[in-house]
Amino acid sequence: MEYTLKIDHLTKEFKSFTLKDVSLAIPGGTVLGLIGENGAGKSTLIKCLLGILHPTSGSIEVLEGEGLTGVGYVPDECPFDATLKISQVGKVCSGIFVGWEEERFAHYLKKFDLPAERKVKDLSRGMKMKLSIAAALAHRPKLLVLDEATAGLDPVVRDEILDEFMDFLSDEDHAILISSHITSDLEKICDYVVYLHKGEITISGEKDELLARYGKVSCTKEELAAIPADILVGSRVGEYGCQALVSDRSALGRSLPGVEAEGPSLEDLMIFTTRGDRT
Numbered sequence: 001m002e003y004t005l006k007i008d009h010l011t012k013e014f015k016s017f018t019l020k021d022v023s024l025a026i027p028g029g030t031v032l033g034l035i036g037e038n039g040a041g042k043s044t045l046i047k048c049l050l051g052i053l054h055p056t057s058g059s060i061e062v063l064e065g066e067g068l069t070g071v072g073y074v075p076d077e078c079p080f081d082a083t084l085k086i087s088q089v090g091k092v093c094s095g096i097f098v099g100w101e102e103e104r105f106a107h108y109l110k111k112f113d114l115p116a117e118r119k120v121k122d123l124s125r126g127m128k129m130k131l132s133i134a135a136a137l138a139h140r141p142k143l144l145v146l147d148e149a150t151a152g153l154d155p156v157v158r159d160e161i162l163d164e165f166m167d168f169l170s171d172e173d174h175a176i177l178i179s180s181h182i183t184s185d186l187e188k189i190c191d192y193v194v195y196l197h198k199g200e201i202t203i204s205g206e207k208d209e210l211l212a213r214y215g216k217v218s219c220t221k222e223e224l225a226a227i228p229a230d231i232l233v234g235s236r237v238g239e240y241g242c243q244a245l246v247s248d249r250s251a252l253g254r255s256l257p258g259v260e261a262e263g264p265s266l267e268d269l270m271i272f273t274t275r276g277d278r279t
Contacts, residue, residue, distance in 0.1 A: 010058035029172035072141030076148035108134035215261025234272035245272035
């Protein structure tokens, strides 16, 4: 299997925070979703990948040695000077990106209905995000790194952008790393999920396998107390009943035949893992 990105035992130490022993790999033609609460280490990981931060230890291999020239980066905020016209953005980028194609940039401007003479400051958030994506795609990257690229967008624009990402993946040499708080978007497009919590990987694997294996349970306090500790991820105890997340539906069925688990969402995995037991 060929990988567009491999990160092995990456650690980045700060005075008050450590991104600890992170390993992940993204095969060509796939999307890896990076999830986690604010401060979990997602942005630190992306900055290490982009060379903005230097890891304390560990290794990062991008595109089997091709390096960052094959990476397209879309941050959560439009990176271009607000006073520039869209047409001027292309001229700026042509001096930055190896392999920049002005015709390809113009193609995406037309596709996204972005007027070349409009200034960046006059664009809506959705149009700014489309401009960032157009710039990222215009130098034909093989790996797209998206940091909260769909945050703050209305559902119609988000859906349009997600479709564009799927078109990008039609070439199986391409892959996407996407960090997002909008877990419903990740459920639509991700093949793999990595959940960072307090700087460490808590859950990782194929998305469909994880959502099939984990289970969300509605039960009584007595049933909650009987769930084996080794599969109980987290729980919520309310006045009228309890909810729990278990890491193995099959094991739950063997231990408590009368208690059934439903499929969780990625948001469930985050909430129960992050907040643990609460009443």
